[in-house]
Amino acid sequence: MSRLRLGVIGAGAWGRNHVRTAAGLAEAELAAVCDTDAQVRERLVRQYPTAYVTADVADLLGRVDAVVIASPAATHTRFALQCVEAGKPCLVEKPFALSMRDAEAVARVAAERRVPVLAGHLLIFHPAVERLRALVQGGELGRIYYLYGLRVNLGQVRADENALWSFGPHDVSVALYLLGEAPVRVAAHGKSYLQPKVEDVVFLTMEFGSGVLAHVQLSWLDPHKERKLTVVGATKMVVFDDMEAREKLRIYDKGVERPPDYGSYGEALSVREGDIFIPKIPNVEPLAAEVSHFIRVARGTESPRASAEDGVRVVRVLEAATRSLTTGGAPVQL
Numbered sequence: 001m002s003r004l005r006l007g008v009i010g011a012g013a014w015g016r017n018h019v020r021t022a023a024g025l026a027e028a029e030l031a032a033v034c035d036t037d038a039q040v041r042e043r044l045v046r047q048y049p050t051a052y053v054t055a056d057v058a059d060l061l062g063r064v065d066a067v068v069i070a071s072p073a074a075t076h077t078r079f080a081l082q083c084v085e086a087g088k089p090c091l092v093e094k095p096f097a098l099s100m101r102d103a104e105a106v107a108r109v110a111a112e113r114r115v116p117v118l119a120g121h122l123l124i125f126h127p128a129v130e131r132l133r134a135l136v137q138g139g140e141l142g143r144i145y146y147l148y149g150l151r152v153n154l155g156q157v158r159a160d161e162n163a164l165w166s167f168g169p170h171d172v173s174v175a176l177y178l179l180g181e182a183p184v185r186v187a188a189h190g191k192s193y194l195q196p197k198v199e200d201v202v203f204l205t206m207e208f209g210s211g212v213l214a215h216v217q218l219s220w221l222d223p224h225k226e227r228k229l230t231v232v233g234a235t236k237m238v239v240f241d242d243m244e245a246r247e248k249l250r251i252y253d254k255g256v257e258r259p260p261d262y263g264s265y266g267e268a269l270s271v272r273e274g275d276i277f278i279p280k281i282p283n284v285e286p287l288a289a290e291v292s293h294f295i296r297v298a299r300g301t302e303s304p305r306a307s308a309e310d311g312v313r314v315v316r317v318l319e320a321a322t323r324s325l326t327t328g329g330a331p332v333q334l
């Protein structure tokens, strides 16, 4: 089978990882890269002499079979629509779009034209998240009570999207993926300290129909770098710490139990402190897994794990959270 010709739009801080990944895959070739920055193009020409480098998206589209869109968020919808019009499958980096209107427009046109469009929900390709989903969906944790995530660090401060739109797609997509449902109510508090109207810190709460409560703390103005998710179930609890080099997942066999013969008296609750299990997680780079999956989708041999509709579902939460932010944290029904 011939190698799929892959194009990348936007080769900045993150897009360069897509370029590197595409160039290293056996099943695809890095055919073209588009970036409007002349210095970026010069670097690309030096590093990838066989790739076609251009500042024009239409020019790129004529030379590739599928496209990764890793340009700034505000350009995602325009380029996704352009790819679909040209019949080229595309992987749209997060955030999928900056409004529901845009997200739905892309999903609608993609469905009409039958061109696969993927949402860049990278973390669902993380082997620890895959394991966590198997634990949640397989019932090993018992009924899920609540979960909370921490995604904080110092910088990169963005001007065109706040901490909610920059970091939120990761945690929202993971929550929806783990639980297999979308929230029914969201609320968000946040503050802009460094730039007017660009929240540096956001506290997002999501409530699900099943009763699960999820809370996420997002900030690029924090002394710590934390990438952590805790899931509390009735029989077991799990911590996913992506800052850990090896032991990324810890399963705590802990819980609080109520003997069946003691109705509802609090005194009858007994704490169970069991073992801590650290499963071996395969050492797979999520980005390589995501791009390989995208190639199989573009070839028609797999269906999207994160489709345009999944992108819409996440943008719906972010847009509702934005409404909540602007009203001082009032809950917004979905």
Ligand SMILES: NC(=O)c1ccc[n+]([C@@H]2O[C@H](COP(=O)([O-])OP(=O)(O)OC[C@H]3O[C@@H](n4cnc5c(N)ncnc54)[C@H](O)[C@@H]3O)[C@@H](O)[C@H]2O)c1
Residues within 6 Å of the ligand: 009, 010, 011, 012, 013, 014, 015, 016, 034, 035, 036, 037, 040, 055, 070, 071, 072, 073, 075, 093, 094, 095, 120, 122, 166
């Ligand atoms: N999945 C992840 O973990 C992850 C991580 C970081 C960033 N991202 C996302 O990737 C996207 C890019 O982020 P970044 O940090 O690389 O930003 P960046 O500003 O460093 O890079 C953007 C690049 O796009 C180029 N560009 C701008 N307008 C363009 C246009 N019209 N046509 C072609 N190229 C254009 C710029 O010259 C720049 O090189 C954002 O949507 C961001 O949210 C995803």
